[in-house]
Amino acid sequence: DAAGGTIYFENDPAEPGYNPNEEHALMIAGRAYALRDDLNTAQTTSSPYVLVRYKNAVDKRPDMRVFRVLRENETHTFTYTARAGTVLQPPMPLAVMPPPLDDDGDSYNTEVTPENLDPALNVPGNAAADFEHYNRFTYEDRKGLKWVYRGQHNPDGSLPALGMKFYYATLEGFAYPNAVTGVDEAPEAGTITPFLHDGVNGSKVTGTAITARPVTDSVIISKGDLKDRQKMPVSLMPPGLLESLPERKALELLKYLLSKRE
Numbered sequence: 031d032a033a034g035g036t037i038y039f040e041n042d043p044a045e046p047g048y049n050p051n052e053e054h055a056l057m058i059a060g061r062a063y064a065l066r067d068d069l070n071t072a073q074t075t076s077s078p079y080v081l082v083r084y085k086n087a088v089d090k091r092p093d094m095r096v097f098r099v100l101r102e103n104e105t106h107t108f109t110y111t112a113r114a115g116t117v118l119q120p121p122m123p124l125a126v127m128p129p130p131l132d133d134d135g136d137s138y139n140t141e142v143t144p145e146n147l148d149p150a151l152n153v154p155g156n157a158a159a160d161f162e163h164y165n166r167f168t169y170e171d172r173k174g175l176k177w178v179y180r181g182q183h184n185p186d187g188s189l190p191a192l193g194m195k196f197y198y199a200t201l202e203g204f205a206y207p208n209a210v211t212g213v214d215e216a217p218e219a220g221t222i223t224p225f226l227h228d229g230v231n232g233s234k235v236t237g238t239a240i241t242a243r244p245v246t247d248s249v250i251i252s253k254g255d256l257k258d259r260q261k262m263p264v265s266l267m268p269p270g271l272l273e274s275l276p277e278r279k280a281l282e283l284l285k286y287l288l289s290k291r292e
């Protein structure tokens with residue numbers, strides 16, 4: 031029943047049923063998601079819980095389900111495996127929300143590269159080579175998506191890992207209640223704010239990094255196992271692509287293409 035419900039909130043402390051949506055909760059495909067747990071003040075608003083209101087299927091009366099907001103537990107953590115050559119997907123619901131892009135179309139999502147990353151120590155006999163692409167694990171495409179493009183090469187023999195700081199654009203109804211008065215002080219909808227916040231409310235530059243461990247295991251599929259093969263009607267690099275890119279991304283693309291000719 032609750033799967034067809036909605037998030038219950040009332041952001042105005044002067045109204046009956048005051049319960050601000052400081053968890054920045056939303057319903058997607060019948061599931062309740064919460065993006066914050068740091069804006070709650072137990073003495074003024076409440077502890078981090080999400081309320082889902084729905085109609086009880088048995089007695090047809092309004093009902094309510096209560097869900098506690100947890101960052102991690104023994105089963106679900108923010109450390110996971112990411113496969114090289116694929117898009118680095120953020121946790122739900124960030125993966126289906128509008129991407130956090132700046133005015134130039136660049137993503138606020140930021141890779142946190144390990145401090146012990148020293149590629150020159152991992153490629154014997156190539157100490158003088160260009161290791162620019164080994165100084166990070168991800169590449170951002172023209173849509174603001176982060177791709178994991180490599181895996182191993184850690185100098186101390188540890189498993190390769192990177193951190194990602196994810197961001198999201200606030201939606202209407204996301205509350206920032208004053209810790210003393212409870213009055214909503216939310217910024218304009220669409221303000222970019224960090225997921226798993228660890229700093230001042232609303233800051234765009236702080237956040238807790240999520241750990242991803244890139245792997246490069248190959249998966250070989252024989253042609254006989256393919257159900258169908260079709261030629262793409264549009265090239266992955268269609269006419270007009272270069273003109274649509276911001277100048278910096280266009281230069282990066284040209285640099286990459288020229289490097290393949292060497």
